[in-house]
Amino acid sequence: MSNHFVQFHANSCNYRIDLMLTSQRKSLILDLLRRDGQVVAKHIAEDFSLSEDTIRRDLREMAAEGLLKRVHGGAMPVAPELPDFSTRKGVSSEIKERLGKKAASLVRSGQLIFLDGGTTTAEIARQLPREFAFTVATHSPTIAAELEHHPTASVILIGGQLYKHSMVSVGSVAMAAISQLRPDIFFLGVTAAHPVQGLSTGDFEEAAIKRHISSCAAATYVPLTEEKLDRVSPCLILPIAGVSGLIVTADSAATAIEPYRNLTAEILEA
Structure with a gap:
């Protein structure tokens, strides 16, 4: 087996693990929103032992998916639409x-x-x-x-x-x-x-x-x-x-x- 294949396989596994961890983080963020009504990026980063940039990226992606509302420093639950x-x-x-x-x-x-x-x-x-x-x-x-x-x-x-x-x-x-x-x-x-x-x-x-x-x-x-x-x-x-x-x-x-x-x-x- 070539070193190139081993490296590619390792990278693929890491990619799948990263995806799983991202999904887990997002699920936990939603749980926190339901419990507390807000999340602060700095606090989540400290709790997860991750950088704030990583958490902010998660929040941006979740906002784009309509899962939460971005606010300065963190996020709030999605406000319901107000049809007439x-x-x-x-x-x-x-x-x-x-x-x-x-x-x-x-x-x-x-x-x-x-x-x-x-x-x-x-x-x-x-x-x-x-x-x-x-x-x-x-x-x-x-x-x-x-x-x-x-x-x-x-x-x-x-x-x-x-x-x-x-x-x-x-x-x-x-x-x-x-x-x-x-x-x-x-x-x-x-x-x-x-x-x-x-x-x-x-x-x-x-x-x-x-x-x-x-x-x-x-x-x-x-x-x-x-x-x-x-x-x-x-x-x-x-x-x-x-x-x-x-x-x-x-x-x-x-x-x-x-x-x-x-x-x-x-x-x-x-």
Whole structure:
């Protein structure tokens, strides 16, 4: 066997080992992202006994593959896309129906509930009880319209500046009106949930008004489709510990839900 062949064979083995190690590193980086909500290139390099350049290259490649979002010095989980309201209507409709039924089952006679904007909360509106009276407050004209023919629900519509992407009122006028209410339950809509980074959305003003509604409510519950788990959007609403419960589907992956079970929020399965 020639020395040239031996050298080529050795290089091929090393190449395959390098590929495996790169794959292992990337898998570990994703595990860290799910656990911590962020990774710092310098810290990973120290933990793996590798150069920062190697880790930064891994992060660049993973960002190009859509696995994470590069930030200065490291990476964050991928922020979910924010399609417009009409596009979101047809997404996961069967799942949202199950979440809506579970959420609606929490409502009791005589309560004041507050429904956030969004397609999942629209499903809650459709599933609300019809055998007893209660009041629904909302800052979303589309949610109010869902209740046009509901036989027992009184509706309070909060006005203000319309944030068209989510079809909700935001700003000081909406804030002032909401301050006069004390809802028994607030059903909060979010675009992302992470056990460390909390509940978040894509707009600063929308995050502020969601946080304000929650502060006025006795209890806050968050319906979550599985694709929102372990994601982080730019604007924090609340930590997970800041809400009463998360509503998820019973068939959501156990590994995806497990980190949330260790927090103070109740986990309700639909």
